[in-house]
Amino acid sequence: MVRDERDQEIEPGAAPRQRKIIHIDMDAFFASVEQRDNPELQGKPVAVGGSRERGVVAAASYEARKFGVRSAMPSLVAKRKCPELIFVKPRFDVYKSVSQQIREIFSQHTPIIEPLSLDEAYLDVTENLQGIGSATEIAEAIRARIRAATHLTASAGVSYNKFLAKLASDHRKPDGLFVITPKMGPGFVEDLPVGRFHGVGPATTAKMNRLGIHTGLDLRAQSLGFLREHFGKSGAYYYWISRGIDERPVRADRVRKSVGAENTFSTDLTSLDEVCKALVPIVDKVWRYFNGSQMRARTVTLKVKFADFQQITRSRTGHVAVSGHDEVLHIAVALLEGVFPVTKGVRLLGVTLSALGEEADDDRRQPSLLL
Amino acid sequence: MKITIERAALLRALGHVQSVVERRNTIPILSNVLLKGENGRLSLSATDMDLEVIEVVEAKIAREGRTTAPAHTLYDIVRKLRDGAEIELDAATDRNTLFLRSGRSTFQLTCLPAEDYPVMTGAPLSHEFLLAAAELKSLIDRTRFAISTEETRYYLNGIYLHTAKNGDVAVLRAVATDGHRLARVEIMVPDGAAGMPGVIIPRKTVVELRKLLDEIDQPVRIELSESKIRFDFGDGVLSSKLIDGTFPDYDRVIPLNNDKELEVDCALFAEAVDRVSTISSEKSRAVKLAVDRNTLTLSATSPENGTAAEEIEVNYRAAPIEIGFNSRYLLDITQQIKGDTALFSMADASAPTILRDAADSSALYVLMPMRV
Numbered sequence: 001m002v003r004d005e006r007d008q009e010i011e012p013g014a015a016p017r018q019r020k021i022i023h024i025d026m027d028a029f030f031a032s033v034e035q036r037d038n039p040e041l042q043g044k045p046v047a048v049g050g051s052r053e054r055g056v057v058a059a060a061s062y063e064a065r066k067f068g069v070r071s072a073m074p075s076l077v078a079k080r081k082c083p084e085l086i087f088v089k090p091r092f093d094v095y096k097s098v099s100q101q102i103r104e105i106f107s108q109h110t111p112i113i114e115p116l117s118l119d120e121a122y123l124d125v126t127e128n129l130q131g132i133g134s135a136t137e138i139a140e141a142i143r144a145r146i147r148a149a150t151h152l153t154a155s156a157g158v159s160y161n162k163f164l165a166k167l168a169s170d171h172r173k174p175d176g177l178f179v180i181t182p183k184m185g186p187g188f189v190e191d192l193p194v195g196r197f198h199g200v201g202p203a204t205t206a207k208m209n210r211l212g213i214h215t216g217l218d219l220r221a222q223s224l225g226f227l228r229e230h231f232g233k234s235g236a237y238y239y240w241i242s243r244g245i246d247e248r249p250v251r252a253d254r255v256r257k258s259v260g261a262e263n264t265f266s267t268d269l270t271s272l273d274e275v276c277k278a279l280v281p282i283v284d285k286v287w288r289y290f291n292g293s294q295m296r297a298r299t300v301t302l303k304v305k306f307a308d309f310q311q312i313t314r315s316r317t318g319h320v321a322v323s324g325h326d327e328v329l330h331i332a333v334a335l336l337e338g339v340f341p342v343t344k345g346v347r348l349l350g351v352t353l354s355a356l357g358e359e360a361d362d363d364r365r366q367p368s369l370l371l
Numbered sequence: 372m373k374i375t376i377e378r379a380a381l382l383r384a385l386g387h388v389q390s391v392v393e394r395r396n397t398i399p400i401l402s403n404v405l406l407k408g409e410n411g412r413l414s415l416s417a418t419d420m421d422l423e424v425i426e427v428v429e430a431k432i433a434r435e436g437r438t439t440a441p442a443h444t445l446y447d448i449v450r451k452l453r454d455g456a457e458i459e460l461d462a463a464t465d466r467n468t469l470f471l472r473s474g475r476s477t478f479q480l481t482c483l484p485a486e487d488y489p490v491m492t493g494a495p496l497s498h499e500f501l502l503a504a505a506e507l508k509s510l511i512d513r514t515r516f517a518i519s520t521e522e523t524r525y526y527l528n529g530i531y532l533h534t535a536k537n538g539d540v541a542v543l544r545a546v547a548t549d550g551h552r553l554a555r556v557e558i559m560v561p562d563g564a565a566g567m568p569g570v571i572i573p574r575k576t577v578v579e580l581r582k583l584l585d586e587i588d589q590p591v592r593i594e595l596s597e598s599k600i601r602f603d604f605g606d607g608v609l610s611s612k613l614i615d616g617t618f619p620d621y622d623r624v625i626p627l628n629n630d631k632e633l634e635v636d637c638a639l640f641a642e643a644v645d646r647v648s649t650i651s652s653e654k655s656r657a658v659k660l661a662v663d664r665n666t667l668t669l670s671a672t673s674p675e676n677g678t679a680a681e682e683i684e685v686n687y688r689a690a691p692i693e694i695g696f697n698s699r700y701l702l703d704i705t706q707q708i709k710g711d712t713a714l715f716s717m718a719d720a721s722a723p724t725i726l727r728d729a730a731d732s733s734a735l736y737v738l739m740p741m742r743v
Contacts, residue, residue: 318523369624
């Protein structure tokens with residue numbers, strides 16, 4: 001849905017002091033919100049997402065997960081795995097307001113909060129606002145307050161860096177808390193399959209397996225040079241995390257670089273008319289999100305995926321920020337017209353706003369004619 | 372189709388049509404040029420679906436026929452052949468292949484069927500008039516620099532061609548603006564243009580048209596309607612869709628009561644602006660004009676580079692004024708002023724300023740000052 005660019009930079013070296021990092025992760029967030037608000041769904045396998053032919057599961061309740069239903073799974077596959085599965089349309093406005101609630105709870109403990117998405121955040125509580133000495137105590141306090149305020153459960157991981165805190169929150173899910181102490185860190189990583197590491201996806205896992213790397217211990221046996229050679233920039237990150245070392249700071253000021261939305265259609269679209277029509281709700285969604293933020297965007301990017309999965313993007317950057325929903329729509333349609341006529345059906349459309357931030361200095365010095 | 376043609380003739384014609392072809396195309400055939408060997412002539416056409424250029428050249432036709440071949444590749448091949456070479460183009464009707472033979476070189480190009488090539492209709496348009504090539508050139512040259520490149524205001528991405536009244540005189544006007552400056556050029560309305568709809572000619576069309584005009588002296592026949600325009604040069608035709616939008620009421624930004632008149636020697640002024648602006652570091656290269664009595668002081672300041680100043684003699688009798696401009700904008704205009712003297716009409720440092728050629732009232736430029 002909404003992406004922000006993850007920085008993968010690593011700053012190895014001796015830590016000046018022991019940090020205290022908490023990773024908070026809401027349990028089956030979208031699905032839990034739906035179950036909370038609709039008692040009929042409680043205790044039942046629920047998937048949030050589109051049930052139609054090409055829908056994708058955005059979140060699955062724990063009851064659904066027992067059947068093997070996972071997020072990002074095509075809805076058809078999910079339905080096959082769990083015929084009882086109940087599909088619910090996402091209500092992002094509600095998720096956003098709950099997300100706001102939990103962020104307020106975080107902010108009472110620390111100003112250093114790095115949200116990863118609506119339901120997940122890193123907190124640096126080395127210096128915490130309420131003077132609670134133990135990070136574990138803070139994590140418990142936060143979990144209790146989330147439960148009281150939202151009637152939802154969260155899992156927490158406590159450790160001395162982001163990488164381990166995230167692993168820890170996953171360890172006792174749902175509604176759990178786990179602490180990885182500096183002593184436990186390297187050992188904890190040892191037995192873990194590499195696929196469980198945050199930042200190692202299926203493709204990297206497969207590649208590591210081919211190289212004979214299956215566990216954290218295998219990874220630790222590799223030299224920095226070897227990992228750099230095979231995995232480029234990420235090599236150093238793998239080298240350090242296999243030792244339980246991760247110096248990435250919790251970035252409270254991480255700026256969102258783009259806001260985007262996309263839709264996959266249940267049947268391929270072929271006429272310009274159809275596709276333009278399909279663009280409207282996407283632009284609506286992007287603008288709704290964007291308008292709530294304090295950002296300004298100068299670039300509109302259109303993404304088109306064809307029936308054969310070929311994907312193209314077209315973008316347009318103005319001298320000044322886009323002024324409104326209609327302007328975004330107009331630009332998106334113009335970009336689309338540049339792509340048409342097409343020889344194959346359109347499977348997916350996406351619209352992203354980027355080049356956020358200040359207008360150039362020159363623009364402020366050069367006023368315009370009042371046309 | 373089988374034809375023979377001299378390299379220079381083919382290169383020239385291909386040069387005119389190939390730049391219409393976009394480098395990136397989702398429709399393969401739009402990367403191609405349509406070749407028709409018929410009636411003792413070779414016709415070449417290219418299109419991007421909005422703009423189409425057709426050119427006809429003399430050629431020896433051994434076998435009539437049509438095909439389409441990759442425009443940029445064909446152009447590059449012909450460009451690299453020796454000067455004076457004879458070129459044979461041979462396309463078998465049953466196979467999608469074009470053989471290009473010249474001297475000892477042979478190329479075999481993959482073609483697409485001519486029947487699939489999109490062609491704009493040649494249906495008559497509502498208005499038709501003749502314009503001398505030189506007049507059309509001057510309308511374009513003196514306005515095109517002001518065309519907006521900002522695609523969010525798409526209706527400014529072209530030259531607005533329309534009829535208007537200047538006092539009692541009916542004129543044909545070309546106007547372009549990017550929101551910072553505006554250029555307005557007019558000529559007597561030609562026969563047949565009265566009552567024509569105002570049209571916005573897209574930038575790409577303007578650029579391609581201007582290239583073609585470089586080699587033309589005879590009058591150009593212009594046909595247009597609300598959505599389409601066609602320029603007929605005799606052995607070439609450019610057809611284009613028009614920008615579907617409303618050009619803003621530009622009269623509102625042309626000030627009528629600017630009373631501070633400044634006369635400068637256009638060439639001296641342009642040189643001085645160019646010199647002084649060297650020091651400005653930003654993209655806009657701001658320069659300040661301080662005028663007092665008959666002296667104009669041009670200056671520029673940059674926090675990194677330092678400062679620059681130059682004085683020139685001018686004619687000025689109004690109250691002293693200090694006003695800043697983007698030096699690029701100033702130079703764009705002075706380049707189009709052919710007379711010796713440029714005339715500024717100013718109100719104050721934050722209001723639109725008018726620039727004119729003192730010897731030629733057909734063009735008027737409006738420039739928004741910068742804060743300096």
